[in-house]
Amino acid sequence: MLKNIIFCLCFLLSVLLVASDAVLLFTTDIHGNITSEEGGLLKLASAVKEQESKEGKEKILLIDCGDTLQGSYESAQTRGSIIIEIMNLIGYDFWIPGNHDFDYGFDLFQQRASEFKGTVLASNIETVHTGSKPYQSYAIVKINNLKIALIGATFPFINNSEIITPYAAFRTLPLSPSLDKIMTKVLKTDPDVIVLAVHGGLYNKKWMMSKELKRFPQIDIILGGHTHEDIDGKRLFNNAYFFQAGYKGEYLGRIDITKNTKSGKIEIKSKLISVKEYPNDKNLESKISPQLDAINREGEEKVAYINSKEAIEGGFLIAESMKVNTQSDVAIFGLSQRTDKVAGNIDLRDVYDFISHEDYVSNMYITKDELKIILEDLFKRKKGKYKKVYWDGFKFQVSKKGKILGLTFPEELQSKHRIKLAIPSYYIEYPTIKFPDIRHIAEQKDSKYSNSKKTVREGFIEFIIQKFQAKKQP
Secondary structure (H helix, E strand, O other): OOOOEEEEOHHHHHHOOOOOOEEEEEEOOOOOOOOOOOOOHHHHHHHHHHHHHHHOHHHEEEEEOOOOOOOOHHHHHOOOHHHHHHHHHHOOOEEOOOHHHHOOOHHHHHHHHHHOOOEEEOOOEEEOOOOOOOOEOEEEEEEOOEEEEEEEEOOOOOOOOOOOOOOOOEEEOOHHHHHHHHHHHHHHOOOOEEEEEEOOOOEEOOEEHHHHOOOOOOOOEEEOOOOOOEEEEEEOOOOOEEEEEOOOOOEEEEEEEEEOOOOOOEEEEEEEEEOOOOOOOHHHHHHHHHHHHHHHHHHOOEEEEEOHHHOEEHHHHHHHHHHHHOOOOEEEEOOOOOOOEEOEEEEHHHHHHHOOOOOEEEEEEEEHHHHHHHHHHHHOOOEOOEOOOEEEOOEEEEOOOOOEEEEEOOHHHOOOOEEEEEEEOHHHHOOOOOOHHHHHHHOOHHHOOEEEEEEHHHHHHHHHHHHHHHHOOO
16 A cells, blocks of 8 residues: 655645645654653643644644653653553653663563553563564554554563573564554555654664565655654655654654645654753653652662762762672672762762663673673774773773783682672663673573672662661761
8 A cells, every 4th residue: 555645844834725635643752751851751741732732632643662761860750650651641642662662671660561541562571471563563543534653662682592581471572473463454544654663774794674664665654763863754665754762851842744635745844943942841840749759758868978088989989889789799880971980978869870770680600711701892883972891809901992901810710710790680581682792691500690680770779788888977
């Protein structure tokens, strides 16, 4: 079913005098951001209200493309419940989950999905034991004289090795085979427009969106996510147009769809609306402020005091806590966005700022040569927000090319063939296998890989309370 689609750039919108038949509003990768200078859910709420007042709520679909529940102190403390509450108050119609929406475990995701008052769309999720589809694959929505088919798909590479624990209850399927299974059903509904909302970007090392979807020329509009880009309409090989609304709720995407009743052609116009200058929605803010106030009071709870003479970069202290808590020989940590030293009163929000991932401490038994391979895997990939690697229990130097030199150990470890390593489970269990050398070592039988079921953050709090409690100050 091929259709004639006319895509109009933002600066040409004024030539279209006919009001649109339907409006898609969309967000992605909010990562728990409730409010910030650049964006967040409270500013998005104001922007959505403005669009609804202009167009009428009945002609608007509000869609989020995932990675919504994880990424802020507030979302972590409530395991995403406050984010779902806000989404419901704003009035989201559809939610397509992203990979980080499962960070608290599949059971908790299912609970949050049940609390969402809109519709969860995920055509490529199935349960491991039964192969059943726990969520709706697509929805058919009629607005004015338009029939819109909206297909949802989560990040397709949440693959499930046997060692993965948070994702073990379900699996995700590749995008193309999932679309093959439902496209015939979708086409039978004779939609005017087919929209694919997917938690995936245009390109990464494993796929190109345009090549992945080349076999599906029926798709007209793709709403993306995952890569934190702002893209206002990029034409793909299959003549679909790709849109993505940035990161942390900094943009609200808008697509106007109009059907020419005479020619049957579909006209599409789009823009990304920056919400930076929008005020927080006061009504929404008042409804959630009691909960936010309680979270903030808890966040200010002091857990330890470290005097300036004992100040140390937080990452090294976290590595030490992982080693001590699991009675390991050595530890590695490198997932902190903060690289400053820990000193003075330390509260729960400080701890979250150092450890923002919902990540577990894992253990494996490795040779010293394997430790060198692990370090080199980390150093050659350290970039972006995680620029430093921290360790405890050994010493080394690293060359400019990321080669490990002069790896030395304390006397009690020198005679050991295998040493016990404490390391964040993220490096091994993250679904897209960002660190293949580390993953390969963990999968070897001799490594005896295990997950402690305790998060790095929980263990760190226990450690600093015990180590510094005598020096805790009011």
